[in-house]
Amino acid sequence: QVQLQESGPGLVKPSQTLSLMCTISGGSISSVGYYWSWVRQHPGKGLEWIGHIYYSGNIYYNPSLKSRVTISVDTSNNQFSLTMTSVTAADTAVYYCARYSYGSGNSFFFDYWGQGALVTVSS
Amino acid sequence: DIQLTQSPSFLSASVGDRVTITCRASQDIISYLAWYQQQPGKAPKLLIHAASTLQSGVPSRFSGSGSGTEFTLTISSLQPEDFATYYCQQLRNYPLTFGGGTKVEIK
Numbered sequence: 659q660v661q662l663q664e665s666g667p668g669l670v671k672p673s674q675t676l677s678l679m680c681t682i683s684g685g686s687i688s689s690v691g692y693y694w695s696w697v698r699q700h701p702g703k704g705l706e707w708i709g710h711i712y713y714s715g716n717i718y719y720n721p722s723l724k725s726r727v728t729i730s731v732d733t734s735n736n737q738f739s740l741t742m743t744s745v746t747a748a749d750t751a752v753y754y755c756a757r758y759s760y761g762s763g764n765s766f767f768f769d770y771w772g773q774g775a776l777v778t779v780s781s
Numbered sequence: 782d783i784q785l786t787q788s789p790s791f792l793s794a795s796v797g798d799r800v801t802i803t804c805r806a807s808q809d810i811i812s813y814l815a816w817y818q819q820q821p822g823k824a825p826k827l828l829i830h831a832a833s834t835l836q837s838g839v840p841s842r843f844s845g846s847g848s849g850t851e852f853t854l855t856i857s858s859l860q861p862e863d864f865a866t867y868y869c870q871q872l873r874n875y876p877l878t879f880g881g882g883t884k885v886e887i888k
Contacts, residue, residue: 705817705825705868705879717812722877749838754824764831769823 659758660685664775670749671781676742677740677765677773680728680755688713693758694738695731695768708749710758752776758781783807783871787794787880798854802883804869809849813873816845816854819866828853828867848883859885 666678670754680694695710699734702727709719711729719727731738757770784807804814811833815841827836829845832852842857846860856863864887869880 690877704882705870707877708877718875722876725826756824764872765834766813767827767836768817768825768870769827769836771826774824 660757660770662770662772663758664753664755665770666764666775666777668776668778670745670777670779672746672779673744676740676777676779678689678740678746678751678753678755680738680740682757683740684738685701686756687731687738688733691760694729694731694761695756696740696759697754697756697768697771699754699774700748700751708740708753747779750777751778782876783810783874783878785869785871785878785880787836787867787869787883789883790881791884791886793886794859795888796859796861798859798888799858800885801865802854802867802869802885803882804847804852804854806850806852806871810871810873812848814845814847814852815870815872816843817870818863819867819868825868842855856885861887 661683663681670676692709696708698706709729709730711717726743728741752774754774756768756774759769760766786805788803814832816829819825828839833845844855865884866884868882
């Protein structure tokens with residue numbers, strides 16, 4: 659059973675950098691057929707895809723965040739990370755890491771999610 | 782970006798009711814659509830992918846249909862544990878996008 663766990667500071671000051679790590683257990687980040695993703699949810703709001711990375715380094719970002727976001731992978735530790743620069747209060751959200759599975763036909767989906775990490779941007 | 786519009790955004794229903802949620806895409810996404818259920822304070826849970834394929838372990842009272850730009854999620858007989866918020870997601874084009882959600886509450 660694949661499990662994902664987010665970790666990182668819960669409080670970040672405005673204009674600083676948000677950094678989160680996702681640790682994968684029960685599976686390998688290098689498995690074929692999966693991208694490793696970040697999704698966020700503003701308080702009381704819907705879901706926003708941030709981006710995802712393949713173990714080989716291929717990356718897709720949401721254009722709305724691309725200028726401030728970096729996703730990287732650490733295959734030796736079975737982890738991937740998110741950094742977001744120049745944060746503001748609008749970046750306050752629950753950040754989820756998730757596994758994006760792409761299979762045959764139209765079978766693309768997010769099948770495993772972390773529990774989520776609340777990050778508050780405040781001075 | 783592909784916009785997904787869910788309706789209704791809120792519905793009140795009773796245990797045993799049949800519930801249908803609609804998701805409309807701003808352009809053709811064929812059947813690259815998934816549905817998720819989110820309980821308060823929890824991560825989303827995959828229910829259906831490829832518009833109509835039930836994820837392993839998900840009760841058969843959940844079903845999905847549609848293709849192109851119009852999709853539906855149906856719960857044939859609402860159970861107490863089904864009161865939650867439901868999201869559709871398109872996986873046809875980047876950026877991947879979600880619908881605004883449908884909150885299902887107890888009448």
